[in-house]
Amino acid sequence: MAALAIVLGLGSTGRAPAWLVPRTAASSVWFLALTAYLCAALVASIVLRVRTWARLRRLGHVSSERFRVERTLVMAGAGATAEARLREAVAAQGYAPRGAAAGILRASRGDLGFAGSIAFHAGLLLVLGGVAVSSLTRLGGELLLAEGHPAALEAASFVTLDGAGRLPAPDGTRVGIRDFIAEYSESGTPVDFAAVMTFERPGAPPRERLVRVNQGATFAGLQFTLQRYGFAPALEAVDERGRTRLDAVGLLSLLPPGREDSLPLEGGGTLRVSLYPDHARGGGRSVSRSLRPARPVLHFAWVEPGGRVAAEGEVAEGASVTVGGRTVRFERLAYFAGVVVARDRGLWLLIAGSLFGALGLGLRLAYPDQSLRAEWEPCAEGTRVRLTASTRFFPAMYEQTVERLVAALREDATPA
Amino acid sequence: MNAVEGALLWAAVALYAASFVLALVGSIFHAGRAGRAGAAALPSALALHLLAGVARWIATGHAPVMDAYENSLTGSWFVGVIFLALAWRIPAARAATPAVAAAVLLMLGNGLMMPARLVPLEPPFRSGWLVVHVTFAWLAFGSYVVAAIVGGLYLWHVRRAEADARRAGLLDDASGRLVAFGFAADTVMIASGAIWAHGLWGRYWAWDPIETWSLVSWLIYGVNLHLRFTLGWRGRRAAWLAVGSVVGIVVTFFGIQFVSDVHTELL
Numbered sequence: 001m002a003a004l005a006i007v008l009g010l011g012s013t014g015r016a017p018a019w020l021v022p023r024t025a026a027s028s029v030w031f032l033a034l035t036a037y038l039c040a041a042l043v044a045s046i047v048l049r050v051r052t053w054a055r056l057r058r059l060g061h062v063s064s065e066r067f068r069v070e071r072t073l074v075m076a077g078a079g080a081t082a083e084a085r086l087r088e089a090v091a092a093q094g095y096a097p098r099g100a101a102a103g104i105l106r107a108s109r110g111d112l113g114f115a116g117s118i119a120f121h122a123g124l125l126l127v128l129g130g131v132a133v134s135s136l137t138r139l140g141g142e143l144l145l146a147e148g149h150p151a152a153l154e155a156a157s158f159v160t161l162d163g164a165g166r167l168p169a170p171d172g173t174r175v176g177i178r179d180f181i182a183e184y185s186e187s188g189t190p191v192d193f194a195a196v197m198t199f200e201r202p203g204a205p206p207r208e209r210l211v212r213v214n215q216g217a218t219f220a221g222l223q224f225t226l227q228r229y230g231f232a233p234a235l236e237a238v239d240e241r242g243r244t245r246l247d248a249v250g251l252l253s254l255l256p257p258g259r260e261d262s263l264p265l266e267g268g269g270t271l272r273v274s275l276y277p278d279h280a281r282g283g284g285r286s287v288s289r290s291l292r293p294a295r296p297v298l299h300f301a302w303v304e305p306g307g308r309v310a311a312e313g314e315v316a317e318g319a320s321v322t323v324g325g326r327t328v329r330f331e332r333l334a335y336f337a338g339v340v341v342a343r344d345r346g347l348w349l350l351i352a353g354s355l356f357g358a359l360g361l362g363l364r365l366a367y368p369d370q371s372l373r374a375e376w377e378p379c380a381e382g383t384r385v386r387l388t389a390s391t392r393f394f395p396a397m398y399e400q401t402v403e404r405l406v407a408a409l410r411e412d413a414t415p416a
Numbered sequence: 417m418n419a420v421e422g423a424l425l426w427a428a429v430a431l432y433a434a435s436f437v438l439a440l441v442g443s444i445f446h447a448g449r450a451g452r453a454g455a456a457a458l459p460s461a462l463a464l465h466l467l468a469g470v471a472r473w474i475a476t477g478h479a480p481v482m483d484a485y486e487n488s489l490t491g492s493w494f495v496g497v498i499f500l501a502l503a504w505r506i507p508a509a510r511a512a513t514p515a516v517a518a519a520v521l522l523m524l525g526n527g528l529m530m531p532a533r534l535v536p537l538e539p540p541f542r543s544g545w546l547v548v549h550v551t552f553a554w555l556a557f558g559s560y561v562v563a564a565i566v567g568g569l570y571l572w573h574v575r576r577a578e579a580d581a582r583r584a585g586l587l588d589d590a591s592g593r594l595v596a597f598g599f600a601a602d603t604v605m606i607a608s609g610a611i612w613a614h615g616l617w618g619r620y621w622a623w624d625p626i627e628t629w630s631l632v633s634w635l636i637y638g639v640n641l642h643l644r645f646t647l648g649w650r651g652r653r654a655a656w657l658a659v660g661s662v663v664g665i666v667v668t669f670f671g672i673q674f675v676s677d678v679h680t681e682l683l
Binding site for chain 2: 026131138187190191215216225227340341344350351354357358361362365395
């Protein structure tokens with residue numbers, strides 16, 4: 001099971017060689033060469049299928065089926081009557097006549113299946129084209145936005161960014177969030193979160209959009225998606241000499257409540273903080289009853305360079321606490337949101353290719369290539385008919401289909 | 417899980433076990449009555465299984481598709497239902513009842529070893545794409561698993577001297593059709609997941625373990641279909657292919673619970 005976990009974890013656990021990590025392998029030259037080869041093979045496959053299909057049509061063959069089912073039966077009545085009944089029964093089974101000759105009826109069905117096969121392979125080409133366009137033009141990155149602190153829409157504001165050169169030229173646009181809400185179940189599990197995103201461009205009226213998980217906003221051709229959130233307390237830290245060592249909004253982890261984060265202090269050292277959004281005391285220590293910011297309390301530890309804890313205490317929202325001459329002020333609590341900013345021009349090709357592919361497969365499955373050749377000649381009892389049915393796929397099932405055709409003719413026929 | 421769900425599920429497990437034992441006895445000892453009783457127990461078990469799923473749905477307020485337990489619950493039901501549909505169309509496939517009952521029991525057993533807490537739908541799952549993605553995922557999984565079982569039945573059938581060629585042919589075709597149907601469903605599952613992912617994460621593919629293994633499984637079945645339908649593999653070779661190909665899909669759906677990189681994690 002451990003081996004399975006390692007294999008499954010490629011790309012996420014770091015336990016595999018880098019060249020085996022899917023994300024790395026997918027951007028390697030050999031993988032791109034493989035993709036190019038696959039595209040060439042798909043084009044060749046489509047061309048070959050269409051040419052074979054057209055050639056067979058020209059020659060009067062209906063298709064190149066692999067399996068044959070033969071039945072002979074005698075129909076009552078003269079040739080013309082039998083032919084009319086035969087045509088009727090064949091048409092009722094969905095076969096279309098292909099050419100006519102005296103005493104012979106050729107028919108086939110499954111043209112939609114052939115079209116489906118071509119559509120599926122063309123869809124794959126579109127998907128691969130979409131992947132290529134994505135790899136060449138995709139922009140993707142994350143902004144961490146605290147409520148009330150908009151950020152400039154430029155590369156320096158992003159915490160991660162792929163394709164920085166594809167970002168629109170800075171024009172003073174600022175993006176921000178406000179009115180963040182998070183909903184929790186009775187058991188305290190986060191079930192939804194949403195915020196109003198603001199877009200301010202100089203010289204243009206500000207725009208606002210509601211964003212939530214699975215419901216992004218679009219601005220300047222970019223998609224903005226809420227990805228994660230956490231608490232953003234506004235903090236001030238003043239040391240024993242009256243110097244302000246920290247005056248900022250901290251971005252703290254949401255889960256689990258009380259998890260410790262570190263904020264750097266000017267001049268060295270850190271302020272280690274743990275937030276209890278719904279503070280209570282339990283077992284002699286601080287706990288949080290829920291993730292709702294009902295009674296936020298911040299536990300802090302002032303660590304000077306060298307690791308010495310100079311002061312430690314707890315401070316509630318809107319209050320300040322002085323310990324050992326060091327003052328920590330917890331002005332207010334807000335949220336921050338991780339917002340993914342993306343633009344992917346390959347997506348539409350991927351969607352179109354997926355639609356083609358799925359539709360094509362459906363048609364291929366529903367309409368397999370099948371053909372039928374019926375030859376008849378007069379006999380003492382009426383008309384002797386020899387049916388030769390052929391198919392590329394599912395011969396045993398097709399045999400049953402042919403038997404249903406024979407059964408449809410049975411009213412007028414007796415198996416010979 | 418709540419009491420109603422638990423009672424229904426354990427009753428379903430008992431019926432699956434009865435179906436397995438009776439159908440197996442029927443097959444081995446050519447006991448017609450036992451075999452018929454085993455076959456009849458399977459739809460009853462599936463009905464109770466469905467009711468257990470509905471009870472959970474009502475209790476949690478969402479379809480049971482979120483964690484390992486819920487996926488085992490739903491996935492095993494799809495395997496049983498797809499088999500019932502096949503057995504209705506192709507009576508020759510009914511001989512696979514013991515294997516299908518065993519497969520469903522194994523999957524349920526896997527789920528029952530996992531926590532079955534009643535939790536609400538997590539934020540990433542709150543999307544209209546969930547129904548499309550998950551339904552087609554389970555249709556693909558069920559089709560592939562039943563195709564492998566029918567492939568195994570074919571291999572078991574043709575090694576007997578008195579093998580019926582017509583029956584064997586129907587089993588061969590049934591396995592192929594299931595693979596083709598599963599492949600189509602698999603394609604819709606991957607495509608819908610990619611489109612959903614773009615709206616959720618801002619990118620349609622991230623090479624996470626589930627995505628990677630879904631693609632690997634899809635490619636395995638793509639090769640499977642080309643060997644069968646383009647190169648004309650039939651009979652034993654095609655049956656072994658159906659049996660062997662299922663490994664990828666089992667890894668995708670169940671091995672994934674052993675890694676930490678969760679497919680839908682947001683926070």
